[in-house]
Amino acid sequence: MMGSQEIGAILRALRKRAGRTRPEQAEEIQRFQGGRFVDPDRLKRWESGARIPTSSDFQLIADAYGLHLEQVRQAVIRARQARRLAQLHPLIEQETEEPPVERRSFIGAVLAAGVASQPWGRLAAALEGGAVDKTTTARLEATTAEMFTAEEHMPARLLAARLAEHLDTITTVLPNAGPYRRGLTIAAAETAALAGWLYWDLGDHDTARRYYSTASFAGRQAGHGAVNALVLGYASYGVEPERAREMLTAAQQHVRGQGYATARSWLCAREAEEAAAMGDQEAAVRALDRANTAFDYADPAGEQAWVSFFGPARLGSMGVSTYAWLRHPGLTAAADETLATLGGLDTKVRVAVLGDVATGYLTAGDVEQAVSVGRQALAATVETETTMGKVRLLALADQLPEGNSEARTFREEIRAAVI
Numbered sequence: 210m211m212g213s214q215e216i217g218a219i220l221r222a223l224r225k226r227a228g229r230t231r232p233e234q235a236e237e238i239q240r241f242q243g244g245r246f247v248d249p250d251r252l253k254r255w256e257s258g259a260r261i262p263t264s265s266d267f268q269l270i271a272d273a274y275g276l277h278l279e280q281v282r283q284a285v286i287r288a289r290q291a292r293r294l295a296q297l298h299p300l301i302e303q304e305t306e307e308p309p310v311e312r313r314s315f316i317g318a319v320l321a322a323g324v325a326s327q328p329w330g331r332l333a334a335a336l337e338g339g340a341v342d343k344t345t346t347a348r349l350e351a352t353t354a355e356m357f358t359a360e361e362h363m364p365a366r367l368l369a370a371r372l373a374e375h376l377d378t379i380t381t382v383l384p385n386a387g388p389y390r391r392g393l394t395i396a397a398a399e400t401a402a403l404a405g406w407l408y409w410d411l412g413d414h415d416t417a418r419r420y421y422s423t424a425s426f427a428g429r430q431a432g433h434g435a436v437n438a439l440v441l442g443y444a445s446y447g448v449e450p451e452r453a454r455e456m457l458t459a460a461q462q463h464v465r466g467q468g469y470a471t472a473r474s475w476l477c478a479r480e481a482e483e484a485a486a487m488g489d490q491e492a493a494v495r496a497l498d499r500a501n502t503a504f505d506y507a508d509p510a511g512e513q514a515w516v517s518f519f520g521p522a523r524l525g526s527m528g529v530s531t532y533a534w535l536r537h538p539g540l541t542a543a544a545d546e547t548l549a550t551l552g553g554l555d556t557k558v559r560v561a562v563l564g565d566v567a568t569g570y571l572t573a574g575d576v577e578q579a580v581s582v583g584r585q586a587l588a589a590t591v592e593t594e595t596t597m598g599k600v601r602l603l604a605l606a607d608q609l610p611e612g613n614s615e616a617r618t619f620r621e622e623i624r625a626a627v628i
Contacts, residue, residue, distance in 0.1 A: 215291055216270075216284035221256040223274050231256075238273040261288045290373070290416055341382050346389040349379055353396040354514035356403055361518055361556035364594040365407040372404045391431050398427035398436040399515060406443045410596045414447065434463035435472065439515050442476055445483070446597075453483040471516040474503035478527035485534035493531050500524060518558050522550045526565035533565075533572040544569040548582065557598075560589045564601030571608055579605070580619045591626055599627040 214222075224234045231249040238247045254260040262270060262285055271278045352375055359368055379397045386393050405420030421440045428436030441460035445453040457480040464472040477500035484493035501524070509519050525547030532540040544566045551562050563586035571579035583605055590598030606623040609616040 214284065215258065215288035216262060216281065217256045217258040217288060219276075219280075219284050220252070220270070220274065223276075224252075224256075238269065241273045242269055258288060258292070261285060261292070287413075287416065291419070341386045341389050341393070343389070345382065346386070346392055349375075349382070350392060350396050353379075353400050356400060357514040357517060360403060360407070361558060362593070365410040365596070366594070369404065369407050369411070372400055372407065376400045376404065391433075394427050394431040395433045395436065398424045398431060398433065399439065400424075401427060402436060402439045402443060403515070405440070409443070409447055412596065417447070418444075435469065435513065438463035438469075438472060438476065439513075442472075442479060445479055450483040450486040454480060454487070457483065468512055470503050470505075471507040471509045471512045471519050474500045474507050474524060475516060475519045477503060478524055478531075481531040482527055482534070485531040488534075490535050493535060497528055497531055500527070518556070520550075520558070522547060522552075522562045523558050525550055526562040529569040530565045533569045536572065540569055541573045541575065544573070557593050557595050560586060560593055560595045560598035561601070563589060564598055564605070568601065568605050568608070571605065576610060576613050576616055580609075580615055583619060584622070587623060587626060602627055 224231070227234075229237065231252050234252055235247040235249040238252075239245060251260075255262055262281075267278060267281045267285070270276065271281050356368070356372055356375060359371070376397060379393055379400065383390060383393055383397070401420045401424035405417045405424060407417075408414075408420060409417035421444050424440050425437055428434065428440070438460040441456040441463075445456045445460075448456070457476050461473060461476050461480075464476065477496050481493045481496035481500060484496055504521075504524055507519075509517050525543065529540065529543045529547050531537075532543050537543075547562060548566050551559065563582055567579050567583035567586050570576075570582060583602070586598065586605075587602055589595075590602060602623045606620045609620045611617065
């Protein structure tokens with residue numbers, strides 16, 4: 210689909226659709242810039258990805274190719290993302306219809322074009338000249354952890370740019386990391402996994418898949434299986450239940466050691482949801498039991514940064530989700546208990562919890578409570594711009610009974626706010 214392509218592919222496709230050669234397209238562009246000569250080789254470099262148009266070219270491209278200016282901006286962003294991923298991981302072309310990216314060494318990656326013009330780029334460039342020390346490594350690892358904390362509050366569209374900058378910096382210092390190479394490779398892998406999650410949330414599934422592939426590759430390079438567990442956990446939200454269960458089962462094998470109780474609990478709870486969605490009640494209940502048992506030993510704040518979100522309320526809401534699929538007799542009690550543990554939590558976790566609980570109440574037949582909690586979920590979703598919250602609410606809207614006036618009103622509120 211053209212809307213998900215990089216700028217080079219779009220320009221090439223539009224030129225061919227118009228039946229023009231590059232010299233003919235260059236003449237067409239000349240017409241839009243007052244007759245000044247346009248070198249066809251310039252178009253060749255744009256189309257091949259050898260060069261990416263700069264902001265000064267955007268309006269000219271929009272006019273000459275009949276595109277909206279925002280379409281040009283977004284396509285250029287995708288081209289820059291692809292270049293960045295190509296620098297970090299040479300294998301990301303797997304399972305994509307786009308042309309293979311240029312192969313480059315993972316450890317030998319360099320900064321993307323223009324990176325040194327930014328403060329984070331200047332820091333990276335300065336570090337590139339000398340060996341990486343313990344302090345630098347600790348700072349970059351701490352920033353990685355902070356990104357996961359920020360994700361709980363910040364809209365994906367805002368955090369994505371910060372993640373890209375951080376990943377650029379790590380990529381640049383890796384060649385000189387020496388004994389700190391493994392730690393920084395793990396930080397890069399975790400950052401790429403989070404970027405994949407954000408781009409999935411933004412609806413850019415191609416870029417999400419590429420980041421996930423990069424993260425898995427880096428995790429293998431570092432011999433750190435927990436990163437693969439993280440990637441599989443994130444990616445399980447974007448596939449059918451049967452495939453998701455396979456991924457989640459595999460993920461749990463990577464977090465069996467000490468210090469991973471929270472990760473195991475999260476992955477088991479995810480497995481319970483997917484098993485319930487398939488109607489496998491026995492497997493769902495068993496997985497939920499494993500999730501609760503693991504959580505007895507969990508320390509979300511003291512383990513990996515990427516499980517800090519998984520507290521009692523989130524575990525409870527996944528239990529509610531599982532019970533709702535199964536129409537379990539304990540559904541209402543589970544929803545009541547989860548709502549009581551939510552408290553004043555104001556992160557994206559609140560969106561997920563309220564959405565699950567509202568659906569739970571509706572499934573149990575308590576329409577009034579479902580609408581009440583659902584309105585809280587809607588307010589939190591609008592505030593955090595969370596795609597997962599929108600998905601939950603639209604699913605809830607489809608289930609609201611037509612014969613209840615309050616439910617009908619709420620359905621219209623949902624559709625007006627999130628569509």
